[in-house]
Amino acid sequence: MFNPLLDDERCEELDGKIQDIISKRIKHRKLDQKNKFEKESHDAVKENLYPADHYHKIYKKSLSNPEEFWGEIAKCVEWSKPWDRVLDNRTQPFTKWFVGGEINACHNAVDRHVKAGKGSKVALIHDSPLTKTVRRVTYAELLDEVSHLAGALAKLGVTKGDRVLIYMPLIPEAIVSMLATARLGAVHSVVFGGFASRELCTRIIHSEPKVIIAASCGLEPHRIIRYKEILNEAIEMSSYKPHKCIIFQRRNVESCSLDVEMDLLWEDALKMAGPHECVPVEANDPLYILYTSGTTDQPKGIQRPVGGHIATLCWTMSTVYGMGPEDVWWAASDLGWVVGHSYICYGPLLAGITSVMYEGKPDRTPDPGQYFRIINEHKVNGLFSVPTAFRVIKREDPEVEFGRKYSLKSLKAIIVAGEHCDYETKAWAERVFNAPVLNQWWQTETGHAMAAHCIGLGHSMNPPKYTAGMAFPGYDIKILRKDGTEAVRNELGRIVVKLPLPPGTMSCLYQAPERFCQVYFQKYPGYYDTMDAGYIDEYGYIYVTARDDDVINVAGHRISTSALEDVVLAHPDVVDATVVGVPEPTKGEVPLCLFVMKKDTQKTEAAVSRDILRMVRQLVGPIAAFRLAVAVTGLPHTRSGKICRKSISDLARNKEIRIPGTVEDPSVYKNIKITLQKLGYACSAPDPQ
Template structure:
């Protein structure tokens, strides 16, 4: 069976086969990769434990699939285009040969500094090319990487280092982000006061600012590279050996270290990348995410490189030096597939359309969104102004835990539908469950999303806490993976993710999902985005509190509040009208674009004593602003 799907009929064939005989289907797909030793068994599974293993007995190294196997055929092809923060600085085009050399060199640096197979390495770096090199170098020698986003606080960094007992920290003197410099080495030094397991810190020189130095622990990246050569055979790994740990937010506030393994993750991310984006030879693909979250792991580094693609890494932000930067980069590198977050699209939509129109975007063939469901207004803005109504939009639903995209259209193969993630990928078997956990048989329905069969890139556990993994994902609905989301399914089997199922507020005895209320508010022509939470009410039990962002220049008058309430009443019913509507400059979001409603609930309830470490948010400054202007 081909790795590539080229028609709707082929999608149906792949999907049908993946459901009827998952082991045979994934064996066929896995045969397209390089293995040191083939598997004894494709799938071992017992979701009651839960325990899932793919390609047991197989041996490989993922970097041989991302680098070595491409050298003969496309060694001189660009593997990574690195676009710096400042557009006046020159971009780097790094070929597969050059990337292979850099990865092997840094693999030897890691080994020289005491890193061995199975050790955990924490990576706290800006979006420089060396971040991708570091990730691949860890994988090459069998070390387990844990990337921590370079905007997180010392407290958050220390918690992640200590949870995984990391041996070595990779960081930089600082990082450029727009017109600001993040003092990464200073933050790391603060964190390491509480991290006894770190033996070495390898520091990449990016900003050239002065940093404090501990000669017994700190070494410069560039000096270490000069001491080694670029010959480093890949460590032979078992398919189920750990590849990386990546921390994601937990509902309790304690982050969860999701564990992904070598074989299944490689197979699934590459297969989904090729087919969702319909990547072809000669294309230039750009995912604007950071490698500090799962989209960067799966769809900047591993999936594209294993597919032999040219992938763009972007150090900057969409607003620097102005809000046309994304489109300037697309024109400059003739980007063919562009993948970003609805949060970014909504932010860009607030600014003059001339910032889009001044650039030639004719190279773009496919647009994508990730991180949260995209609202209809943002979808149409993206379609009209960026895609010029010619490009399919793949609205991808997935999670850190799933490793790869689960439900999404395939560009030009399956149909788009605004606000719908649409159809499951081959190998993914979603169902809708009712309140009792029974499958809803009707095609057109609304319920709780669950997955009833494993897929290769599923996270195997939470690092050091398998019981928590079982309780969070497998206990609510036995024999299903429970992602925590609700969905609508239309008559054609398309899925629309409606938000977290715990985002339900009981008002006067009525169960009200906050997502439909937010959707109604967002339909108002003056509103960019909103978030609705519940707060205690003497009479109703709970009432609704709406945080609302308006377009620039909109006067936030009492009349607008009345209009918003009326829109909600007309769309859902008077019972769903928010009691309080607060206009805000921004909403607290994770790096993946998810609104932190836990924080908003606490603010609405006048409980701001323990909001947790807000420095890990995309925009921590908005929290205090919301508190200061609370109604």
């Protein structure tokens, strides 16, 4: 194996291509600095760096007069009963919005559009290259199926406040199940399809659903995932048993056997009762529980209040994403993630537009031209995705041979979130999709963006590179040092949000109010702790550099992993990479780069490692103490596109780790462990489970 501890002399042996990359990066950095600090009188710079005054007025009002501001925003949805007061902030952090107001999410997502004469408009487009089918569901058809399923759930005993667990692939019936649950004022808990029985069992025990709605199976490229078998195992292991399971048979893929006592066929459920009307609930009642990262022994169920959430989501479709009533929107995610809840299901339907559901991968289903095909065939106007998806397409089809035959004229913008988007990927995607690529930053806990480029508020479509945008209205974002004092502009620190949080954010952790306070509000009293690191520049742009845990402390210097990864991913022979902190006796911690090489590269690992070291030294500097760069066969990505950095770092620290159930390919840990051992790290803890 190549020794990655490289000396300066060997690093000088670089080819012209790598030197060109370094030169271009230095040139771009100088231009960025020049543009950034030019005087305000330069119109071109002002247009790029300063959003329209409209945004500043709105943002200022959202902080100075939140009750009046959000009272106006909430009028974009229909209320069964008006609120008594907009804001009750007497028991922080348990802020309440629109207190006393009554509303129903399903009514606002479906019924009101049909009543307004838009029943024939397409609500959902389900495109599945895995089954070679395209299905369009109108708002009227959606209302019919949702209201009948709600009737069936009511007949099975589901009432306001009860939980319904949904375990389905990305098919229209999953959204029907979510809306039918919300129609009754009940609480849905969507579990990512394909989660193993252990994780599913934990969520069943914790949420105690009266009914579980599941599909017979899900699909991945070249394999079928038998959901019903996983569900049976989970129920058998669970100390809590649901009253009934409603099973949707995917007959065009694979059907499953049913339990006579427990299971009810989807079609039979729809026939067992008539349509059910919407049940209004108080604005602060929960709409859903969504489990996010945490140990399986302690589920972390984000509880979302209905009123503020649907009002804010409806507003974001035009404000953040610039979508109008006739636009087609595509969030390339899954309903098991917060993006799927907010922007496959509720956001676009609340706004009365068309939402695309894509059951497939960026590649392998069957080729890396699928994103282009979807945009062309369905005339997509706005796309929300993760940077990893574009890295995969770029890796498999760098010259866009599969994609170039499709027209992308309808596409206005691409929005990326979830992971840092490196410069090379962003520039490539903007070139081949011929649309601006805009970062934004948010979390499962917030339900929508904390920082964004608000297209509908006049933000620049050509903002400074790397920024996540400006603070979304209602978020008073600060950067704090470790001692709790506020950082100056451009100083790296912990990103926090001054309370109260705006409407639509989490109201609590399900059945864990004390943990809610401890996890998010104890470290910095009066603030929500995002646990992310970053800084704010002199213009108000927010830069999120990494999870705060991913900031490496090298001999007292705080270095962001994303800054290093951005340089590494610029190498033409690197298709994937991560940088993590590993222990070192002198400096305490040093960066370790694990990278995946392009399949057809002519270079050796030693040559690529030398290139990477030189690039980092010239573009970041010797302060990074960057001397470890090693090739691996793959990296642990979650299904939402994130790299599990902490688990790699823990391996190097000889800690026992548990592989998250969301990891796409757990087998990559074996190769990583062997690599770490060859570097001299003990890694004697049991193999990752």
